[in-house]
Amino acid sequence: MWYLEAFDNDTELLAGEYLLREMSVEIVKEILDIDDSDFELPVGIRQNDVPLDKVPEFAKYINEPFKIDQNCEYEVAFLTE
Template identity: 45%
Template sequence: MWYLESYDNQTDLIAGSYLLLAITGDEIRELIDVDESELPLEMGPYPVALADVPKFAKYYRGRFQNQLRS
């Protein structure tokens, strides 16, 4: 299973976790432009720019909550 997680920058703790449904490692590679060569994509902390979060919407049921603090 793949999750998109948001972090609280002040505490470095997970602020939100969103289960991504029916997404493959290849689709993750395309969405976040990660190159792990021919190896299976390992689940890990890959940074996702805030502007790229909407790309994940079709894989998530529900709404993303704004977890940003100014």
């Protein structure tokens, strides 16, 4: 499942993890304008940095209360449980 992860800038610890419903690798690549040929690992098996201005596009896929924290770095990743 795809998750948006927030990491606190001060502590570098995970501050939040949000399930992205109906997310796909194609949507991630479109939002982040990623071409897999630019990277050693494909999008689906690595964490991908999400610029703050792109976080709202991922937030559309979160089904719980969510507020962007300016003191966090965001990443999107496919995580298995």
